[in-house]
Amino acid sequence: MERYSKQRELILDVLKSRKDHPTADMLYKEIAQKMPGIGIATVYRNLASLYKSGKIEKIETMQGDPDRFDGDLRPHIHLQCSKCNEIYDIFLDEEENKQLNDKLAELTKLINADFTSSKIVLKGICKNCKNKN
Amino acid sequence: MERYSKQRELILDVLKSRKDHPTADMLYKEIAQKMPGIGIATVYRNLASLYKSGKIEKIETMQGDPDRFDGDLRPHIHLQCSKCNEIYDIFLDEEENKQLNDKLAELTKLINADFTSSKIVLKGICKNCKNKN
DNA sequence: CCTTAAATGATAACCGTTATCATTATTTCA
DNA sequence: TGAAATAATGATAACGGTTATCATTTAAGG
Numbered sequence: 001m002e003r004y005s006k007q008r009e010l011i012l013d014v015l016k017s018r019k020d021h022p023t024a025d026m027l028y029k030e031i032a033q034k035m036p037g038i039g040i041a042t043v044y045r046n047l048a049s050l051y052k053s054g055k056i057e058k059i060e061t062m063q064g065d066p067d068r069f070d071g072d073l074r075p076h077i078h079l080q081c082s083k084c085n086e087i088y089d090i091f092l093d094e095e096e097n098k099q100l101n102d103k104l105a106e107l108t109k110l111i112n113a114d115f116t117s118s119k120i121v122l123k124g125i126c127k128n129c130k131n132k133n
Numbered sequence: 134m135e136r137y138s139k140q141r142e143l144i145l146d147v148l149k150s151r152k153d154h155p156t157a158d159m160l161y162k163e164i165a166q167k168m169p170g171i172g173i174a175t176v177y178r179n180l181a182s183l184y185k186s187g188k189i190e191k192i193e194t195m196q197g198d199p200d201r202f203d204g205d206l207r208p209h210i211h212l213q214c215s216k217c218n219e220i221y222d223i224f225l226d227e228e229e230n231k232q233l234n235d236k237l238a239e240l241t242k243l244i245n246a247d248f249t250s251s252k253i254v255l256k257g258i259c260k261n262c263k264n265k266n
Numbered sequence: 267c268c269t270t271a272a273a274t275g276a277t278a279a280c281c282g283t284t285a286t287c288a289t290t291a292t293t294t295c296a
Numbered sequence: 297t298g299a300a301a302t303a304a305t306g307a308t309a310a311c312g313g314t315t316a317t318c319a320t321t322t323a324a325g326g
Contacts, residue, residue: 081246088244090240092240099236107210112260114258114263117257119253119254124241124247124249124250125247
């Protein structure tokens with residue numbers, strides 16, 4: 001089974017300390033300063049295992065673009081701005097979260113499947129880009 | 134501006150004739166039988182331009198996995214089965230479509246952004262896999 | 267026709283990610 | 297507490313889907 005490692009602990013700590021949605025490589029650059037010699041493969045491996053065990057979130061955006069990671073597990077969805085590509089959090093309160101999941105579960109029933117989760121990425125124009133040009 | 138090509142026309146026809154969600158390579162294999170000599174790059178290029186011009190849909194699933202394409206433009210979302218990885222359509226009637234988009238637009242307002250579209254992929258267990266083992 | 271430039275086909279390159287493998291570190295239990 | 301067992305690491309090669317490059321072909325318009 002899984003064994004403790006300083007590397008995994010640090011990767012999780014660094015991700016949780018950030019408020020943005022870094023790529024594996026962005027994390028690697030920050031982590032490598034605190035633990036020189038760590039390999040990029042270790043970062044990828046541990047991000048995958050942390051995601052698998054539900055300790056972090058993974059955001060798959062546009063094809064080709066690298067995955068982004070999120071250490072914040074509070075219920076929220078993401079919006080990616082079509083202009084600047086920045087990813088924003090939209091946090092949901094209990095009520096909103098229930099409403100959305102109920103609706104998605106309802107739609108899932110239409111094909112006699114069992115709903116387990118969803119990947120939602122909204123596209124739009126963010127606050128900042130709206131006010132430019 | 135864009136110029137007509139037999140290749141693009143065939144690519145669109147083949148995609149529209151299918152009821153599944155083929156990858157670029159799956160389409161290439163079928164197309165190459167009807168037009169021997171066509172290049173794989175042409176398939177990728179035209180799928181990209183057809184998507185850009187709104188004539189087809191693109192479904193980005195799990196990272197690493199190839200993109201899938203959809204010639205059906207009726208409002209619908211996708212569910213990917215966690216067991217068999219198959220992608221299913223969930224067609225929405227006008228009412229359901231409006232309800233869902235209204236809710237997403239409402240959430241978008243929470244961060245003062247303008248909603249334009251969404252990428253939703255539901256995860257769950259499909260009808261077939263539920264009844265197995 | 268003839269010219270212009272978009273589209274094609276072949277293939278090299280790209281890049282995020284994963285596999286491989288020898289080495290190191292953690293856990294277990296004698 | 298000190299081997300033995302084996303998971304994790306670091307370095308790097310390999311992978312695979314997709315895109316870039318470039319010479320050639322082809323569509324469109326006068």
